Amino acid sequence: QQQVKQSPQSLIVQKGGISIINCAYENTAFDYFPWYQQFPGKGPALLIAIRPDVSEKKEGRFTISFNKSAKQFSLHIMDSQPGDSATYFCAASSDNTGKLIFGQGTTLQVKP
Amino acid sequence: DAMVIQNPRYQVTQFGKPVTLSCSQTLNHNVMYWYQQKSSQAPKLLFHYYDKDFNNEADTPDNFQSRRPNTSFCFLDIRSPGLGDAAMYLCATSRDLWAVEAFFGQGTRLTVV
Numbered sequence: 001q002q003q004v005k006q007s008p009q010s011l012i013v014q015k016g017g018i019s020i021i022n023c024a025y026e027n028t029a030f031d032y033f034p035w036y037q038q039f040p041g042k043g044p045a046l047l048i049a050i051r052p053d054v055s056e057k058k059e060g061r062f063t064i065s066f067n068k069s070a071k072q073f074s075l076h077i078m079d080s081q082p083g084d085s086a087t088y089f090c091a092a093s094s095d096n097t098g099k100l101i102f103g104q105g106t107t108l109q110v111k112p
Numbered sequence: 113d114a115m116v117i118q119n120p121r122y123q124v125t126q127f128g129k130p131v132t133l134s135c136s137q138t139l140n141h142n143v144m145y146w147y148q149q150k151s152s153q154a155p156k157l158l159f160h161y162y163d164k165d166f167n168n169e170a171d172t173p174d175n176f177q178s179r180r181p182n183t184s185f186c187f188l189d190i191r192s193p194g195l196g197d198a199a200m201y202l203c204a205t206s207r208d209l210w211a212v213e214a215f216f217g218q219g220t221r222l223t224v225v
Contacts, residue, residue, distance in 0.1 A: 043216030098209030
């Protein structure tokens with residue numbers, strides 16, 4: 001059973017535009033929601049993460065919006081750049097297990 | 113300043129021939145994980161070590177084994193690789209199990225011929 005659903009599967013954005021990737025989760029025990037960025041041939045790297053006690057977290061051009069009641073969270077990339085072209089994975093885990101459950105991934109292409 | 117190092121980056125093995133992938137870390141983290149990532153898919157957790165305690169995922173095939181001889185090193189052994197085991201294998205570490213950042217290595221791309 002897929003516990004973290006991610007959409008869209010792929011996304012094309014013009015340079016300077018806003019990229020938005022959405023995730024939904026089922027397990028209410030999840031209390032840590034990271035986003036990982038993965039370039040081809042590389043391992044995933046933590047981009048930004050949020051805990052459910054806040055509704056938004058911003059780091060530079062990257063913002064996570066979190067809606068606890070809807071069990072949804074999203075990544076917004078402002079002023080998207082070609083260098084942002086990568087695969088983005090949302091994930092969730094809980095203090096009980098610590099296990100990261102990944103979403104299916106979104107391949108982002110930012111066109112110059 | 114690589115913190116999680118996987119060797120080799122690329123591994124070609126024959127069908128049925130045992131293969132070992134290695135991972136080392138300089139972070140002194142308690143937890144080490146092995147993930148399997150097939151093309152265009154999310155990483156899938158195979159197992160993890162919390163210190164010396166081994167935890168296998170329920171759906172990890174018996175063909176996959178792991179060893180952690182010390183804090184810094186962890187190995188993934190595939191006893192009889194099949195064509196379906198071709199994938200990127202990712203090692204990751206975290207300070208603790210509980211909701212903290214995981215640091216990934218660059219992965220080993222395994223090809224089975």
